[in-house]
Amino acid sequence: MKKVIVAAIAGLFLGVGSALAQSAPKFEEIGEKAGVRFVHATRKFGQRHKAQVLEMFTDGGAAVAIGDYNNDGFDDLFVVDSDEGTSHHLMHNNGNLTFTDVAKKRGVEGGNDPLSICADALWLDYNNDGHLDLLVARFGTPILYRNNGPNKKGVYSFKNVSKATGLTKFGNTIAVIAFDADNDGWLDLMLGNYFQPENLLDLKTPHVLPNNLDYASNGGGVTFWHNVKKKDGTRGFEEMTEKAGFIAHTGWTLDLGHADLNNDGWQDVYIAGDYGTDRMFFNKADGTGTFEEVTESAIGFDTRKGMNVDMGDYNRDGWMDIYVTNITDEYMKECNMLWHNNGDGTFLDLSRETGTCDTDWGWAAKFGDFDNDGWEDLFVVNGLRSAGETNYIPVLLEMIITPNVDFSDMNNYPDIGSMTWSGYQKQRLFHNLADGTFKEMGADAGVDNDLDGRGIGVGDFDNDGMLDMYQTNANQPTLFFHGMPVNPGNWVALKLVGTKSNRNAVGARVMLTAEGETYLREVNGGNGYAGQSTFRLHFGIGKAQKIDAVEIRWPNGMVEKLSNDHLAKLTNAISTVQEGKGVVR
Amino acid sequence: MKRLLCVVTLMLMAANMAQAEEIAVIGGSAALDKFEAVLKIEPNNLKYGNDYRQVVIKINKVEMYNRCIAFFENLTAENPKAPNAWMNYGYAFVDKIPVEGAITQVLLANTALGHFSTALALEDTWLGHYTRGNSYVYWPAIFGRTPKAIEDLTQAIAHSEKAEKLHSFHVRPYIGLGEAHWRLDDLAKAREVWQDAIQKFPNNEALKKRLSLDDDALTAFLTIHFEPGKRVDTDLTILWEEE
Numbered sequence: 001m002k003k004v005i006v007a008a009i010a011g012l013f014l015g016v017g018s019a020l021a022q023s024a025p026k027f028e029e030i031g032e033k034a035g036v037r038f039v040h041a042t043r044k045f046g047q048r049h050k051a052q053v054l055e056m057f058t059d060g061g062a063a064v065a066i067g068d069y070n071n072d073g074f075d076d077l078f079v080v081d082s083d084e085g086t087s088h089h090l091m092h093n094n095g096n097l098t099f100t101d102v103a104k105k106r107g108v109e110g111g112n113d114p115l116s117i118c119a120d121a122l123w124l125d126y127n128n129d130g131h132l133d134l135l136v137a138r139f140g141t142p143i144l145y146r147n148n149g150p151n152k153k154g155v156y157s158f159k160n161v162s163k164a165t166g167l168t169k170f171g172n173t174i175a176v177i178a179f180d181a182d183n184d185g186w187l188d189l190m191l192g193n194y195f196q197p198e199n200l201l202d203l204k205t206p207h208v209l210p211n212n213l214d215y216a217s218n219g220g221g222v223t224f225w226h227n228v229k230k231k232d233g234t235r236g237f238e239e240m241t242e243k244a245g246f247i248a249h250t251g252w253t254l255d256l257g258h259a260d261l262n263n264d265g266w267q268d269v270y271i272a273g274d275y276g277t278d279r280m281f282f283n284k285a286d287g288t289g290t291f292e293e294v295t296e297s298a299i300g301f302d303t304r305k306g307m308n309v310d311m312g313d314y315n316r317d318g319w320m321d322i323y324v325t326n327i328t329d330e331y332m333k334e335c336n337m338l339w340h341n342n343g344d345g346t347f348l349d350l351s352r353e354t355g356t357c358d359t360d361w362g363w364a365a366k367f368g369d370f371d372n373d374g375w376e377d378l379f380v381v382n383g384l385r386s387a388g389e390t391n392y393i394p395v396l397l398e399m400i401i402t403p404n405v406d407f408s409d410m411n412n413y414p415d416i417g418s419m420t421w422s423g424y425q426k427q428r429l430f431h432n433l434a435d436g437t438f439k440e441m442g443a444d445a446g447v448d449n450d451l452d453g454r455g456i457g458v459g460d461f462d463n464d465g466m467l468d469m470y471q472t473n474a475n476q477p478t479l480f481f482h483g484m485p486v487n488p489g490n491w492v493a494l495k496l497v498g499t500k501s502n503r504n505a506v507g508a509r510v511m512l513t514a515e516g517e518t519y520l521r522e523v524n525g526g527n528g529y530a531g532q533s534t535f536r537l538h539f540g541i542g543k544a545q546k547i548d549a550v551e552i553r554w555p556n557g558m559v560e561k562l563s564n565d566h567l568a569k570l571t572n573a574i575s576t577v578q579e580g581k582g583v584v585r
Numbered sequence: 586m587k588r589l590l591c592v593v594t595l596m597l598m599a600a601n602m603a604q605a606e607e608i609a610v611i612g613g614s615a616a617l618d619k620f621e622a623v624l625k626i627e628p629n630n631l632k633y634g635n636d637y638r639q640v641v642i643k644i645n646k647v648e649m650y651n652r653c654i655a656f657f658e659n660l661t662a663e664n665p666k667a668p669n670a671w672m673n674y675g676y677a678f679v680d681k682i683p684v685e686g687a688i689t690q691v692l693l694a695n696t697a698l699g700h701f702s703t704a705l706a707l708e709d710t711w712l713g714h715y716t717r718g719n720s721y722v723y724w725p726a727i728f729g730r731t732p733k734a735i736e737d738l739t740q741a742i743a744h745s746e747k748a749e750k751l752h753s754f755h756v757r758p759y760i761g762l763g764e765a766h767w768r769l770d771d772l773a774k775a776r777e778v779w780q781d782a783i784q785k786f787p788n789n790e791a792l793k794k795r796l797s798l799d800d801d802a803l804t805a806f807l808t809i810h811f812e813p814g815k816r817v818d819t820d821l822t823i824l825w826e827e828e
Contacts, residue, residue, distance in 0.1 A: 214689045
């Protein structure tokens with residue numbers, strides 16, 4: 001009896017202790033050990049005229065895409081390289097936090113040919129066959145690899161179906177997302193293009209750079225591709241950029257994001273533009289897959305250097321918010337934008353108020369509850385070019401202030417040589433303090449490296465319920481952060497499988513309630529610059545043990561509520577939910 | 586006859602001054618017409634140019650800033666020896682900065698500096714050195730213009746020391762000079778300048794504020810103060826308010 005009382009008291013204290021204990025994100029960098037350390041190489045333009053300038057403006061391509069290509073329950077990595085002849089890496093997850101590069105065996109390592117530069121990648125199931133296909137975006141034509149699934153020996157293979165699916169149009173594509181614009185059950189594609197469709201590797205004109213550094217209108221805009229059934233019964237894509245309402249956007253697109261921003265059940269779009277305004281488009285919600293531009297009324301026009309779009313409900317008010325990175329440095333103070341969704345079709349930038357304004361020269365940013373405390377944190381990578389001691393900015397300034405200089409002419413830009421430009425900037429991890437503000441704690445979390453960050457992929461690679469992160473860097477080694485939070489909370493992970501809706505359930509919205517607290521997540525198809533995160537929805541639920549309710553609004557409009565039997569299985573587990581059938585695994 | 590016309594116009598102008606704010610709110614174009622008419626007669630009138638710009642700022646529309654810049658462009662082209670027209674031309678660029686993007690802001694600030702230099706070349710004044718020096722202070726140290734700020738602001742102080750009367754506005758280059766030293770991370774020197782100034786201007790709140798802050802607080806305060814894109818006060822009314 002005494003033992004029982006002692007145990008009860010100890011338990012009580014433990015309970016009090018854990019109630020008081022502060023959770024916090026924490027990571028261990030294990031790239032080398034996991035076998036996923038790669039040094040990305042941006043495209044070199046050799047000895048050609050103004051090669052350095054072209055290299056400066058194409059200083060991206062370090063991208064990562066996360067997806068379980070072989071349906072073994074462990075997310076795999078696809079890591080993009082960019083220099084001529086370099087190979088990508090398809091990192092098969094061995095299930096024990098080690099990976100094996102199978103890119104060459106699966107035939108997906110190529111694409112960096114003499115006239116094309118690989119810049120981004122996306123996993124998607126474009127033909128709803130249950131196997132993730134792979135799209136490699138290029139300054140060139142895209143490459144779509146169809147996943148053939150396993151052969152009799154269980155070995156997976158891919159086939160290049162770019163031509164067969166109609167994806168043969170040249171573009172200087174730097175971002176790609178997939179979502180179902182018309183909710184017809186098939187994933188459509190949106191490509192974000194930086195330059196106009198001039199081949200930079202075979203230039204006919206030097207006038208390929210932005211015509212204005214605040215209001216540029218000579219970029220590549222976007223293209224939009226509707227997923228269609230071809231005559232032979234297979235799936236392909238037809239361009240409908242103009243019909244969809246995107247043709248007027250001619251800015252320098254750096255990233256794309258989608259979510260249901262006005263809670264009407266249809267996916268809306270945010271375009272982050274360099275050298276000019278970002279743009280927002282609301283789905284017309286009539287099943288035509290067409291959009292209305294709402295930039296002026298929703299967010300207003302800006303002149304910033306938008307580089308990232310991620311979406312999440314950071315304040316848990318049931319509306320998706322948006323995080324965009326810009327340039328904030330000694331010489332330019334643009335501030336990032338945390339677009340708080342007002343719920344009435346308008347958004348308010350609360351980056352200053354939330355403490356997420358200044359991340360230096362920002363690139364990718366991702367929401368994620370990295371300590372499972374029930375609130376989504378933010379990881380932001382930064383830095384353009386870390387090199388020698390001399391700073392390029394004063395040199396560039398002399399060009400910028402030259403009277404009547406033509407910014408579009410690459411001949412006018414000074415070579416950068418070994419100079420640094422916004423380099424050696426530390427990455428930031430903003431811990432959500434659950435009061436509408438964030439606290440920067442990159443150093444404490446172990447992620448404050450000063451590499452030239454580009455992309456972030458977030459996933460749970462060892463299925464332990466803690467989010468991990470993969471960071472890509474331009475011309476520098478990649479980093480792999482294993483999530484090991486301090487005093488983490490409980491969690492729920494859901495893999496959604498569409499049947500009438502698209503197979504990846506992109507656009508599905510889940511409202512999960514645990515012990516009175518409600519959490520919102522949406523499945524997205526590639527939000528965030530140069531990085532696709534897992535399709536799985538990850539919920540930190542803090543100290544809660546019991547799930548009260550899960551409501552899933554599938555892209556086709558069906559609302560499904562999980563039964564109590566199913567709810568009881570969810571805590572601290574990865575569950576697969578099939579449309580109309582509830583938890584199936 | 587011309588003299589009479591001028592006087593009448595100026596009288597009309599004065600009568601309309603009180604309504605300037607109201608006019609600005611309801612549209613502004615007519616008010617600007619009147620200011621422009623007067624300035625064409627008296628291109629070197631610093632005050633009228635200043636009042637004209639203040640109306641433009643109240644309207645706060647890109648097209649009006651552009652109109653103002655275009656007006657002074659023509660005015661200085663027609664009156665290249667009028668230093669105050671060049672000063673107001675420079676200020677017109679500074680006034681437009683808050684409504685522009687980050688790179689355009691740099692271009693506007695740089696163009697303004699050129700016009701202030703032209704004014705100074707025509708007439709060596711306290712205002713010219715203070716204005717150009719203070720403009721240089723706004724440039725982050727990385728651009729290497731802070732030493733020029735120190736040079737100009739030191740000269741502005743020298744001007745004020747030779748003035749018949751020390752006016753309250755003469756404190757401004759002292760404030761700017763301290764801020765220039767702050768730009769160069771020399772907070773001790775900044776405080777030395779302000780400490781010297783407070784002996785001359787014991788009631789100045791801006792000096793008191795700066796001297797009351799510790800290093801971190803001062804840096805935080807000035808970082809916000811010098812945030813690019815914030816409106817810089819170019820209203821010169823203080824110059825004649827004391828007269």
